[in-house]
Amino acid sequence: MASGTPLTTLVPCRDSRPACSPAPSAMQEYVDFLGQQSPYSHLDGDDLSRLARTVEVEFFAPGTTIVRADGPHLDHLYVVRTGLVHVVDRGHVVDELGPGDTFGHISVLTGLSPVLSVVAAAETLCYRIPDPREVLNHPERLVFAHYNAMITRPRLTGPSTDAALRPVRDFMREPLWCDAESPIRDVARQMSESGRSCALFTSADGLGIMTDSDCRRRVATGEVPPDAAVRVIATVPARAVGEATPVSAAFVEMVMHGVHHLVVQDPRGHVVGVTRVFDLSSAEIRDPLTIRSAIDQAADLDELAEASTMLGPTAVELYDAGVPALRAGALVGAMVEAIVLRCIGLEPAFGADAHADASWLVLGSLARAEPLPGSDVDTAMVWTPPAGDTSTGTGDEMLGAAERVLTAVERCGLRRCPDGANATEPLFNRSSEAWLAAVRRRIDDPDAKGALLLSAMVADSRPITGLALGRSVNDAVERQSRSRAFLDRMRAEALAVRPPSGFVRGFVVEANGRHRGQLDLKKRGIGPIVAIGRLVAIATGSPAGPTQDRLEQGAAAGLLTRDEADTLRGAHREMFELQFAREIGDLRERRDRTTYLDPKTLDTLTRRHLRESFRAIARVQGRLEAEWSARLP
DSSP: OOTOOOOEOOOOOOOOOOOOOHHHHHHHHHHHTTTSTTGGGGOOOOHHHHHTOOEEEEEEOOOOOEEESSSSSOOOEEEEEEOOOOEEETTTTEEEEOTEEEESHHHHHHOOOSSSSEEESOOOOOOEEOOGGGSSSSSSGGGESSSOOOOSSOTSSSSOOOOGGGGGGGGOOOOOOOOSSBBHHHHHHHHHHHTTTTEEEEEEEEEEEEEEEHHHITTTTTSSTTTSSSTTBBBBSSSSSEEEBBBBHHHHHHHHHSSSEEEEEEESSSSEEEEETTOOOOHHHHHHHHHHHHHHOOSHHHHHHHHHTTTHHHHHHHHTTTOOOOHHHHHHHHHHHHHHHHHHOOGGGTTTTOOSEEEEEEEEEHHTTTOOOTBOOEEEEEOOTTTTOOOHHHHHHHHHHHHHHHHHHHHOOOOOTTSSSSSTTTOOOEEEEHHHHHHHHHHHTTTTTHHHHHHHHHHHHESHHHHHHHHHHHHHHHSOOOOOOHHHHHHHHHSOOOOOOOOOOOOOOBBSSTTTEEHHIIIIIHHHHHHHHHHHHHHTOOOOOOHHHHHHHHHHTSSSOOOHHHHHHHHHHHHHHHHHHHHHHHHHTTTTSSSSSOGGSOOOHHHHHHHHHHHHHHHHHHHHHHHHHHHHO
16 A cells, blocks of 8 residues: 555444354355455454455446445445456546455445445456444454555455556557658647647658657757758657557656657557657656656766755655556666666766777666665676777776776765676676677586676676677577576576575574574565576576566476466565565665565564465475476477
């Protein structure tokens, strides 16, 4: 539940009374399901059983109005068991509720008519429950959220519904076309008359786009006359996404590239529409774009450092707005990457007169687009010396330039990797020839010193400048044949860190030191899942990508079963959400970030889910250990 969401707490209003009991099998199903949902998870066993005995099951066909605004006040509430419902305000969908979500409770608790309608958006099964105050001994333990926030936390009991997972084609508009040589004045008039904020055209260089902001920035200021051709101020090629791209991915694309419009294409590459930032309007895009604009416009390091101070508060605001943690992490990663890129751009060694071609790579969670708010910035460099240069001078220059860039990055409030995964280290700063030789060696001899570390690093690397040069290392890995011995060694490395399996009060905790009694959630929980995703990427020769996507690829390639992939994805979301929330708390309270937590501070339901996730990860690891060779193609 998003921070700041208004709450309603139940208090007893009359004596409890018994209800008719459903069949024992159904009763257990109701108890099991409700006991895993908030706020019913806060009830004790007796009250949960009392509530389950009152459950009636109702089925609703798509389009059925379950609750009508301004109708009679309700004497019962609903919990969605399967399906999807829309909360509607005067014809507009304002919320989307899925399995485990409750509605109708506000009318029940206040005795007032419902303010909003609720309509079945798909075939939907609901539990109908009477006023809990008439049933429970401790109704005060139920704390309900009001409407006005989208689902903020995926549940392990079933798929969550999320508008940001809808395809971008649902939010596009028909494009306005023009000629590249048309006067800006005429096209701007057409845009105004048709209510469009951009116009598209085709040219020999590709698809072009002129936006209203281009007109304001360059024509209204007098830089370009209004009779000039559209192509003078347009962007070519226009940034485009596929029509099936999820809205969440479109958000990240906009923030990553600092644009407010995206062209939408069908699978054949034909333009079918345009989507704007206002079409995807939400807190999760407005503030990141504001920061991106400030970063791009920073003229020097002082201005960049000032713009970067907005990063932490924006991460907090994204969380408070209910943006799911993995998506918020991707947005934070896009902003961090923009800061690093601007620091590189301010370094003369990488300008137009640079002595050597160079490519910067980001590593680890930033390359996978899933950093946490306090994640370090891991970097590497690939460079090509000038023709005929056989001296060691270029390498020394690149190391020195990298030091200046990372010093600037730290000035902007980010941290370089304390474990040495930085472009300032010779191991992570090499010529393309040296990188390729190292890649070949580690494939041929996986037992060589540093071979497995290098393999993991390259698998989790993504170039952000000099893409062709940077990709040459990744491409070499993808083309190189991977021996069974190499893949077996990578499997052993990926499965080396095990989640807690022997428990002290339910968890393995540190026995001594300053973290005594605590659990390292990132290392013991998130880390093993990320490692399995990385193993899949190495085995399939796939480039860096989010762990969620890698696990899905593992199922498609037969390296994971469908059940294993879904289990790992669910556990990864849950643990990432938990760690993200903890780091947001650290930001809010200005505490040092930590990946350690005290299990005693978690509520009962979270502890139970966490234990189940640890055990599920351990089961998958055990199967991979025994069956990996048989699963390899």
